[in-house]
Amino acid sequence: MENAQKIQHLYARAGFGLSPTEWNRRREQSLNEALQDLFSKPNDVRELPVPALVISETTANNNGVQQKERQLVAAIGIDWLNRMAAPLEDALLERMCLFWHGHFACDIRIGLPAGQYLNTLRRHALGNFRDLVTAIAREPAMIRYLNNQQNRKERPNENFARELMELFTIGRGHYSEQDVKEAARAFTGWSSDRTGQFIFRRLLHDFDSKIFMGRTGYFDGDDVIHILLEQKQTARFICQKIYRYFVNEQPDEQRVEAMTEVFFADYDIARLMRFVLESDWFYEDRHIGSKIKSPVELTAGILRQLGVRHCNPAALIGIHRAMGQVLFHPPNVAGWPGGKSWIDNSTLMMRLQLGAAFCMASDFDLALKTELDEQDRRFVRRLEAETDFAPLADLCRQVPEKEYFDVLSSFLLLPDVSRHRSTVEAYVPAGAPQERIRQLTARLMSLPEYQMC
Amino acid sequence: MHRRNFIKSSVLASTACMVPAFLSHTQPGRNLWGSRSGKVLVVIQLSGGNDGLNTVIPYEDAAYYQLRPTLGIAKNEVLKISELIGLHPALAPLEKLYREGGVSIVNNVGYPNPDRSHFRSMDIWHTASDSSAYWNTGWLGRYLDHECAGKPAYHALEVDDGLSLALKGEHRSGFAMSSAQRIQRAARQGFLQAIDQAPSTEDHKVAYLYKTLRETRQSAEYLYQQSKVHKSSVAYPDSKFATDLRQIAELMTADTDTRIYYVSLGGFDTHAGQLNRQARLLKEYAEGVAAFAEDLQRNRLWEDTLVMTFSEFGRRARQNAGGGTDHGTANNVFLMGGQLRQTGLYNPGPDLSRLQDDDLMFDIDFRRIYATVLDRWLEADAAQILQGRFELLGCV
Numbered sequence: 027m028e029n030a031q032k033i034q035h036l037y038a039r040a041g042f043g044l045s046p047t048e049w050n051r052r053r054e055q056s057l058n059e060a061l062q063d064l065f066s067k068p069n070d071v072r073e074l075p076v077p078a079l080v081i082s083e084t085t086a087n088n089n090g091v092q093q094k095e096r097q098l099v100a101a102i103g104i105d106w107l108n109r110m111a112a113p114l115e116d117a118l119l120e121r122m123c124l125f126w127h128g129h130f131a132c133d134i135r136i137g138l139p140a141g142q143y144l145n146t147l148r149r150h151a152l153g154n155f156r157d158l159v160t161a162i163a164r165e166p167a168m169i170r171y172l173n174n175q176q177n178r179k180e181r182p183n184e185n186f187a188r189e190l191m192e193l194f195t196i197g198r199g200h201y202s203e204q205d206v207k208e209a210a211r212a213f214t215g216w217s218s219d220r221t222g223q224f225i226f227r228r229l230l231h232d233f234d235s236k237i238f239m240g241r242t243g244y245f246d247g248d249d250v251i252h253i254l255l256e257q258k259q260t261a262r263f264i265c266q267k268i269y270r271y272f273v274n275e276q277p278d279e280q281r282v283e284a285m286t287e288v289f290f291a292d293y294d295i296a297r298l299m300r301f302v303l304e305s306d307w308f309y310e311d312r313h314i315g316s317k318i319k320s321p322v323e324l325t326a327g328i329l330r331q332l333g334v335r336h337c338n339p340a341a342l343i344g345i346h347r348a349m350g351q352v353l354f355h356p357p358n359v360a361g362w363p364g365g366k367s368w369i370d371n372s373t374l375m376m377r378l379q380l381g382a383a384f385c386m387a388s389d390f391d392l393a394l395k396t397e398l399d400e401q402d403r404r405f406v407r408r409l410e411a412e413t414d415f416a417p418l419a420d421l422c423r424q425v426p427e428k429e430y431f432d433v434l435s436s437f438l439l440l441p442d443v444s445r446h447r448s449t450v451e452a453y454v455p456a457g458a459p460q461e462r463i464r465q466l467t468a469r470l471m472s473l474p475e476y477q478m479c
Numbered sequence: 480m481h482r483r484n485f486i487k488s489s490v491l492a493s494t495a496c497m498v499p500a501f502l503s504h505t506q507p508g509r510n511l512w513g514s515r516s517g518k519v520l521v522v523i524q525l526s527g528g529n530d531g532l533n534t535v536i537p538y539e540d541a542a543y544y545q546l547r548p549t550l551g552i553a554k555n556e557v558l559k560i561s562e563l564i565g566l567h568p569a570l571a572p573l574e575k576l577y578r579e580g581g582v583s584i585v586n587n588v589g590y591p592n593p594d595r596s597h598f599r600s601m602d603i604w605h606t607a608s609d610s611s612a613y614w615n616t617g618w619l620g621r622y623l624d625h626e627c628a629g630k631p632a633y634h635a636l637e638v639d640d641g642l643s644l645a646l647k648g649e650h651r652s653g654f655a656m657s658s659a660q661r662i663q664r665a666a667r668q669g670f671l672q673a674i675d676q677a678p679s680t681e682d683h684k685v686a687y688l689y690k691t692l693r694e695t696r697q698s699a700e701y702l703y704q705q706s707k708v709h710k711s712s713v714a715y716p717d718s719k720f721a722t723d724l725r726q727i728a729e730l731m732t733a734d735t736d737t738r739i740y741y742v743s744l745g746g747f748d749t750h751a752g753q754l755n756r757q758a759r760l761l762k763e764y765a766e767g768v769a770a771f772a773e774d775l776q777r778n779r780l781w782e783d784t785l786v787m788t789f790s791e792f793g794r795r796a797r798q799n800a801g802g803g804t805d806h807g808t809a810n811n812v813f814l815m816g817g818q819l820r821q822t823g824l825y826n827p828g829p830d831l832s833r834l835q836d837d838d839l840m841f842d843i844d845f846r847r848i849y850a851t852v853l854d855r856w857l858e859a860d861a862a863q864i865l866q867g868r869f870e871l872l873g874c875v
Contacts, residue, residue: 087750087801133598188611316684348641357644358602360613366687367615370642371632371695372655374688375665399664441682449673473674474688 041117046417076141098137103353111329122151131361139167166218261290321349333414381471387411527748531793569761589809589841620648635739663703708733721767781817809841
C-alpha cells in the first residue's frame with residue numbers, strides 16, 4: 027500500500043479524516059511523521075466550557091426549564107462536533123473521547139453534568155484507564171444515569187455496580203451475582219449534591235467488610251475498581267473493544283492478546299494506542315475501508331473535507347437523530363452497537379444524500395435545481411451551510427480537468443471507486459472548473475463507498 | 480459470497496417475489512376475495528406511555544376515584560363492557576367492533592423490575608429483553624432473521640421515516656417508509672440507479688450497502704406500484720395516524736407481499752392536562768382503527784388480520800398535582816382481529832388494593848403476548864426468537 031493511503035487510513039480511524047489542506051501536506055509525510063503529529067498534543071485537553079445549572083429541585087418538573095437544559099446539552103454536542111471537524115484540534119483526542127463516550131455510555135439531559143462528563147473524558151481519554159474509571163464512577167451524570175444516588179446501605183441499588191463490571195471493565199461471564207451485590211455495597215453513598223457535584227454520603231455508606239472476587243476487606247468503590255483492574259480480563263475486554271472500534275469489527279484473538287500484554291502492564295491508554303497505530307497489521311488491506319462510519323463520524327468528516335464554517339445546529343442534530351446517533355443520548359448504557367446496525371433503508375438514503383446536500387447548500391439557485399423536490403430543497407436550505415471549496419480547488423490546480431475525478435476520489439474516499447468514473451462524470455455538467463469540482467465532490471460523496479472508512 | 484454472486488441471487492429472489500404483484504396490478508378484479516397469501520400482523524405503538532387506567536376503567540372501584548379525584552372518568556360516562564369495567568368514552572368508535580367479538584383486552588401486562596424511562600422501557604418492549612439486559616435486535620427483527628430468509632425487504636414494513644428497533648435484526652431488518660410516493664421519488668433518482676447498475680466490485684466490505692441500496696430501490700418501486708392498485712372506499716378521519724392505516728389497508732387489499740406492518744401514534748406522555756389530551760388521542764386512535772377494520776372487513780381481510788396495540792408503560796395510579804399522571808408500570812394490550820379465540824376482557828382489570836409505590840402490579844409478562852403472536856399467528860419458533868419460553872395466552 028502507498029504511504030499516502032496509510033496516512034489517510036490512520037487519520038480516518040484515529041481522527042475524522044483530513045481536510046484538503048491537511049491532505050496536501052500529509053501525503054508527502056512519512057508514516058512516522060504523521061504518527062508523531064497525531065500523538066504530539068496529548069496533554070492539551072482544552073476543556074469545553076461548562077454551562078451553569080438552570081434546573082433545580084423546585085423547577086425539575088418545569089417543561090420550559092427541561093427544554094432549556096436540553097438545549098444546553100445540544101450546544102455542547104455541537105461544540106464538540108465542531109472540534110472533531112476542525113483541523114486545528116487534536117484529532118486523536120476527539121476520536122478517543124467519542125470512543126469513551128460510547129464505552130461509558132451515559133444519557134444526559136442537563137447541561138452542567140454533560141459538560142463535566144465530557145471534560146472528564148477529555149482529561150483521561152489518552153491518560154490512564156484506572157484514573158478514567160475512578161473519575162467516571164464519581165461523575166454526577168453517570169451516578170444519576172445508573173441510579174447510584176439511590177444506592178444506600180439499607181437498600182443497595184446494583185445498577186452502577188453491575189454495569190461497571192458487565193460493560194465498563196471486565197465483561198459478562200467473569201463475575202458472579204454475589205460480586206455484583208458486594209460491589210454495590212462498596213459504592214453505597216457515592217452520590218451527587220444539588221449543585222451537581224460528587225459527594226460521598228458517609229451516613230449512607232456501608233463500611234462493613236465485603237467479599238469481592240474472592241477477596242475479603244473493608245472495600246470501598248476505589249478498591250473494587252482496583253481489584254477489577256488486577257484481572258487481566260479487564261485489559262482484554264477493553265482491548266477487544268478498541269480493536270473492534272479502531273481496527274476491524276471482526277475480532278482477531280492474536281492481535282487482541284498482543285494488545286492486552288501492552289495494556290495490562292500499566293493501563294496507559296496512549297501507549298496502547300501507539301502500539302496499535304504503529305503496528306504493521308493496522309495497515310493491512312483487509313482493514314482499509316472496512317468500517318461503516320457512524321453518523322457523527324460521517325458528519326464530522328463532511329464538515330472537515332468541505333471546510334464548513336457554519337451550519338444550522340438544529341438541522342445537524344435532526345440529521346443525527348434520523349441516522350441514529352445523537353451525542354449524549356446513546357440508546358442505552360451499552361452504547362451504540364455500530365457496524366451494520368447503522369444501516370437500514372431510511373438511514374442509508376439519508377446518508378447517501380447528506381454530503382451532496384452540504385455541497386448544494388452553498389448554491390444560491392436551489393430553486394432552479396429540477397432534480398430536487400420541494401422537500402429536498404427545504405432540507406438543503408435548512409442546513410444553512412457555508413462551505414469553502416477553495417481548498418478543494420487548490421488540490422486540482424495543477425491538474426487537467428479529466429483528472430479531477432482521480433484527485434478528488436483519492437482524497438475523499440478510501441475504497442477504489444474507479445468503476446464509477448463514467449457514471450459520476452456523466453452526472454457532472456460541463457462548467458467552470460470550480461463548479462465541476464463542487465459537482466464531482468457531491469457525486470463522490472453520494473457513493474456507498476463514501477460511507478466506509 | 481462475492482458481491483457478483485450475491486447480486487445474482489438477490490435479483491432472482493426479488494424477481495420471483497415481484498412477479499405476482501405486478502400481475503395483480505393488471506388484474507384489478509383479482510382482489511375481490513382479498514389476500515389468501517397469509518396472515519398479517521399490524522402493530523400499533525402508542526408512544527409516550529398511554530394511561531391504561533383511564534383507557535380500561537374499573538368504574539365500580541372506589542379506590543379508582545380516590546386515586547383519581549379529578550382525572551377519574553365518571554361511571555355514567557364510561558362505555559360499560561362488564562359489571563366492573565368500562566372503556567374511555569373516546570373509544571366509542573370501537574364499540575361496534577368490540578360487540579362483534581373483534582377485540583380482546585389483556586390487562587396488567589408488564590415485566591419484572593419495570594423501568595420508568597420512556598427510552599429504556601420502549602427498548603425493553605422492542606427487544607423483548609429482561610429489564611437488566613441490553614439487546615441490539617428487536618423481537619420482530621429476530622423473527623425476520625430466523626424465519627424469513629429469502630423474503631423481500633418489505634416483509635415487515637414500518638409506516639414512518641425511520642425504522643424502529645423492534646424491526647431491526649442481526650442480518651435482516653424491516654423496511655421503513657412514510658409514504659410510498661415519497662420513497663419511490665427518492666429511490667428513483669437516476670444517479671442511484673446508475674451506480675447500482677455499475678459493474679460490480681469484488682470488494683465485499685461495501686457489499687452490504689449495495690445490497691441495501693438495491694433492496695431499497697426495488698422495494699420502493701414495488702410498494703409504489705402496489706399503493707396505486709387499490710384506493711380505499713372507506714371514509715377515514717383526517718389524521719396522520721388514519722392516513723397511515725389507510726395506506727396499510729390499501730397495500731393489504733392490493734395483496735402486497737408484506738406480513739407485518741408497524742405504525743405509531745405519539746403524544747401520550749400526559750404529565751399535565753391529561754383529560755383533554757388523552758381523550759383527543761384515544762379518539763384519533765379509535766376512529767382510525769374503526770375505519771381500518773371496516774375497510775379490511777369490506778375486503779374480507781379482517782379474518783387474516785391481527786392488530787396489537789401496546790405502549791411502553793402505563794401511568795402512575797395516583798394522579799399528580801398537575802392534572803396529569805407520571806410514568807408508571809403495568810398496562811393493557813389490545814388485540815383485534817377477525818379470528819380471536821377469546822374476546823372481550825381476557826383477564827380481570829388491575830387490583831387497586833395491591834399497588835406498589837402507587838404503581839400497578841403486572842400479572843402477564845408482555846413476552847407471553849409476543850410468544851402467542853409469534854407461535855399462533857406467525858407460526859414461528861417463539862422460544863428461539865424470544866430466547867426463552869413464555870406461556871402462551873389463549874386469545875389468539
